[in-house]
Amino acid sequence: MGVSGMSDPEQSRQFTLPRIADHDASATALLDRLGDATAFPLRILQAPRGYGKTALAVTWLRAQRGRVDIRFARLTTAANDRAGFWQEFLDCLEGRAPEVGGRTAPTSAATQERAIRMVAGLADPTLIVLDDYHEAGSQAGANEIDAVLVDLLRQNPQVFIMVAGRRPRALDSLGPLSVDAFIVGADDLRMTATMTAELARSIGLTLDRRGAERLTGELGGWPALVRAAIHQAILTDDPSTPPESFAGQYIAAAFHELASPALRDFALSTAVPSEFDLQTARALGSEEDAWAMISELTASGLLGATPAPSGSVYAYAPAVRRTLLGVMRQTSAELEPRAYRTLMQQAVRGDDPATALFYATQSRDWPAALEVIEACWDRLLLEAPDVLGAASRVLPAAKVSIDARLRMARDHLEPTGERRRRLHPYEPGGLSARLNASVIAGRGSNVRDDELLALLQWGVALLATGDLVTSAYAFAQAHTWATARKDGGSALAAVGAALAHALRGEPALAAPWLADPGLPAWRQTLDGEDHQDALLLALEAARALVLVDTDDAGAVPAALALADDPRRNDLSSLCVFIRAQAILQHGDEPAMLTHATNARAALDVTRRGSMAETYLAIVLVDLLLACEMPSSAREVLEFVEPRRDLRIALGRIHLAERRFGKALEDAEHVLRDQSPLGRYVLEAHLLAARAHDGAGRLPAAHAELRAAADLALIHGRTAPFGSMPPGRFMSLAGNDPSLQGLRPDLYRPDDGSGPRIVTLTPREAQVFHALLEHLGPVGIAQSLGLSPNTVKTHVRTIYRKLGVSSRADAIEQSNRVRIST
Structure with a gap:
């Protein structure tokens, strides 16, 4: 043969x-x-x-x-x-x-x-x-x-x-x-990045992993094009040569092999969006023939498909798409604006204003773009400020010059290259609605510039979705604008910036805004109207939270003085959170149980998935754990919308259950996937420190404590360190004075002023002295004529005031404190 x-x-x-x-x-x-x-x-x-x-x-x-x-x-x-x-x-x-x-x-x-x-x-x-x-x-x-x-x-x-x-x-x-x-x-x-790297190496070209992935992705793994790209790189001694510079002719040849002019037009039209589904393909081409055309393009190698839950998503490899767009602009220029208009109309029907605005500007349909902006201003600010900013920079100058919002977008919304990922969904109402109404209502006397008003509204809207970093930026821009023009809105901007930084756990950044010289005069102008009450409540909430986070002696009075709004919006829920946080740090068990009840009631009426819900859920878990109710704490997490920050609460439950490995996983999750809230990053380091410590990994625990201390130094937030058992904190802090300074209550002053004073009630003082003589609550109860449960309640309060978690630590502290009743 x-x-x-x-x-x-x-x-x-x-x-x-x-x-x-x-x-x-x-x-x-x-x-x-x-x-x-x-x-x-x-x-x-x-x-x-x-x-x-x-x-x-x-x-x-x-x-x-x-x-x-x-x-x-x-x-x-x-x-x-x-x-x-x-x-x-x-x-x-x-x-x-x-x-x-x-x-x-x-x-x-x-x-x-x-x-x-x-x-x-x-x-x-x-x-x-x-x-x-x-x-x-x-x-x-x-x-x-x-x-x-x-x-x-x-x-x-x-x-x-x-x-x-x-x-x-x-x-x-x-x-x-x-x-x-x-x-x-x-x-x-189809070639993979590994194959590309191996092929390049076999013919004398070294490609690192990233270079191989870039080249393979640009060309969709098309073997002939990948080989040609490698040879071109060897010939030009430049691996960064754009793939379409040598692949365009080959791709164009494959395009011209398509069976019919209708199919070629379909290929050019579907190259306009970066990706599309069958519904979009039908809108761009033929309702009846779209699927057959997709199949033909996929078989031709020009088009790739990726499975998705709602059906396949189709996309051309980047170099293929750029080549097709080039062919379209040379031979069928009328197809591009037609495709953009079709895509814009589809986005409007799909309630996607950001995409609709993008395609409206691409097709230069200015009336449609302005209509989308007018109808969906709030959503565009939150969901796609980069698209809104880019649109304001290409709209006709005459249109932008007469619209304060567009001027603000043009000057302040810089392109980011990607859509903004929001932490919480946008919904009308809640914090955004109330503060926005307050800002607008105060426009006549305090805000004289429409562009400033747009900046303030942007900051308020971002607060509502938990994008605290951008919110603080918006308020800072508004303050700069107002100060330069001597506009009374500078005080409103200072309130917003202070609240954004305080909610993010940055008291050192919030404090200067609270000291803004314009605030005293602004407060004197308030006349008790509802919208001004909301602004005043936002100011006092920021001030109280700063005191709580710095563990200031005035934290509890300031927190308890916050007004209780019966309408239960996001702002009032945040006030409940601040009060609960203050009591968690400085209250006794009965007070903690009372504020746990208040927090649970507030959760029932707080917007699902909101920042306020996240904060309330975490502090409620902490209160229940402090009252030794871990099963109730777990129930809280089953009730609320799952959010990444809630892993800090789950980690504390795992810590209480001595499941140190799980607690460490939770801490690492928060640190790895940090949310725009940012408040719980420091606490995640502390959780990791305690988990490592519980598992006997002392060097790792010290390193995490050090990381937390560095954040505390930057942001001025020291209160979370009070949650660590004193004995363990002192052991991990060692002789490091910077760490010791985070818990001054545990260290005797160097000036010889004597032991620190701990204030107990007369009954707590009796129980404390009995604790030094008796091993358990039964012996103490018998000696004082009390029930064991009453003794347990007093012991927990004494431990908290001493900053200890065991009888041995209490005995150790007895030589370093002076009891006052």
């Missing part, structure tokens, strides 16, 4: 770009899977141009020499109808190369019948290889040709067929239903 019709198959190959069969990593990986020539009656290689189908086939065929009789042919355009195909099939069987221009056959039926008889007469196992099989019957008779080939395989067990083509055919589904078949598709041949 020999090889007929392929004495030198290398000479028959014609390639637009270099083909490097000897280093084809994807082909090499598939050779074993193709198996022996007689393992499958039918092998189908179906992939776009340049995916290495011929390289794979020829490499595999070389290994089959001497095992079967091989007949090889590369079909030409003469095979586009049935008569021409069967003539070239017959030439293949007889070992003749196709003639240029084809050979005229008497009739299709006669040539087909002669080929069938010749196949039936083959005595030895014979492998028939048809390359460029997409040419077979492409103009007429494709399905009939596929059906006859399947019949040949079923009736002639000594015959085996391999076809390699660029487009899907009936054979792809009909063949495997009739005979055993092995199918290789584009996904099997």
Whole structure:
């Protein structure tokens, strides 16, 4: 047995770009899977141009020499109808190369019948290889040709067929239903970043992981283009050469091979969005033909598909998309604005104002863009300030100059390159509605500039969604603007900035805003109207939270003095949180239980998923854990909307249960995926310190305590360190004075002023002295004539005031404190 019709198959190959069969990593990986020539009656290689189908086939065929009789042919355009195909099939069987221009056959039926008889007469196992099989019957008779080939395989067990083509055919589904078949598709041949790096290394180019990923991603793993890119990089000695600089001609050739002008227009239109789904494809093309066109483009290699929960998402590789856009702008310029208008209309119907605005500006439909901005200003500020800012910079200057909001967007909303990720969903109402109403109501007397008003509204809206960093920026910009123009709105901006920094746990940044020289005069202008009460409450809330976070002696009075708004909006819920946090740090158990009840009631009416809900849930968990009610604490987390910051509360529950590994996972989750709130980063380091300490990893615990201390130094927030048991804090702090300074209550002053004073009630003082003599609450109860439960309550209060967590620590502290009643 020999090889007929392929004495030198290398000479028959014609390639637009270099083909490097000897280093084809994807082909090499598939050779074993193709198996022996007689393992499958039918092998189908179906992939776009340049995916290495011929390289794979020829490499595999070389290994089959001497095992079967091989007949090889590369079909030409003469095979586009049935008569021409069967003539070239017959030439293949007889070992003749196709003639240029084809050979005229008497009739299709006669040539087909002669080929069938010749196949039936083959005595030895014979492998028939048809390359460029997409040419077979492409103009007429494709399905009939596929059906006859399947019949040949079923009736002639000594015959085996391999076809390699660029487009899907009936054979792809009909063949495997009739005979055993092995199918290789584009996904099997597409190159990965690892393959790209290996190929580059084999021919003398070093690509790091990131470079290989960039090149492979830009070209969609298209093997011929990846090989060409590597060769181009070697020739130019520049691996950063844009892929389309050498791939454009190849991609354009694949585009022009598409079957119809309608399909080519569809490809150009769908290249306008960076990605699209079937619904978008139907809007851009034909309702009836969109799916068929997507299938054709996918088979051509131009388009890729990614599975998604709601259906596949389609996208062109970046270099392919840029090339298609270039072709469109040169040959069909009218398609681009038409596609943008269609996409804009679809986004409006889908309630996606950011996308609608983007496409409106791309199509230069200024009335539509202004209509979207007018209808969805608040949402655009929150969801896509970069899109809003970019739109304001391309809108006609005459339109922008007369709209204060657009001027603000033009000057202050810088492009970020990506959509803003919001922590909490935007909803009308709550904190945003009340403060916005307050700002607008105060416009006549305090805010005289519409652009300043827009900045203030932006800051308030960001507060509502928990984007505290950008909110503080917006208020700072507003303050700068107002100060430069001597506008009374500077005080409103100072209140907003102070509240944003205080809620983020940055008292050192909030304090200067609270000391703004314009605030005293502004307060004197308040006349007790509802909108001004809200602004005053925001100011006092920021001030109280700063005192709480710095563990100031005035924290509890300031927190308890916050007004209790019966309407229960986000602002009043935040006040409940501040009061609860103050009592957690300085109250006794009955007070903690009272404020836990208040926090739970506030949760019932707080907006789901809001920042206020997150803060309330965490402080409620802390209160319940302080009252030794871990099961109730867990129930809180089951009730509220899951948020990443809530892992800090879960970690404290795990810590109370001595599940140190779980607690550490929770802390690392918060640190790894920090939210825009930012308040609980310091506390996550403290949680990690306690988890490491509980597991006996003292160096790691000290390192986490040090990290927390560094944040405390930056932000001025020391209160969280009071949650650590004094004995463990002192052990981890060692002789480090910077760490010791975070808990001055635990260290005797160096000036010889004596021990610190701890104030107890008379009954608590009795219990404290009895604690030094008796081992447990039963002995203390008997000595004082109290119930054991009452003794337990007093002991917990004494431990908290001493800053200890055990009888041994209390005895140690008894020599370092003076009890006052």
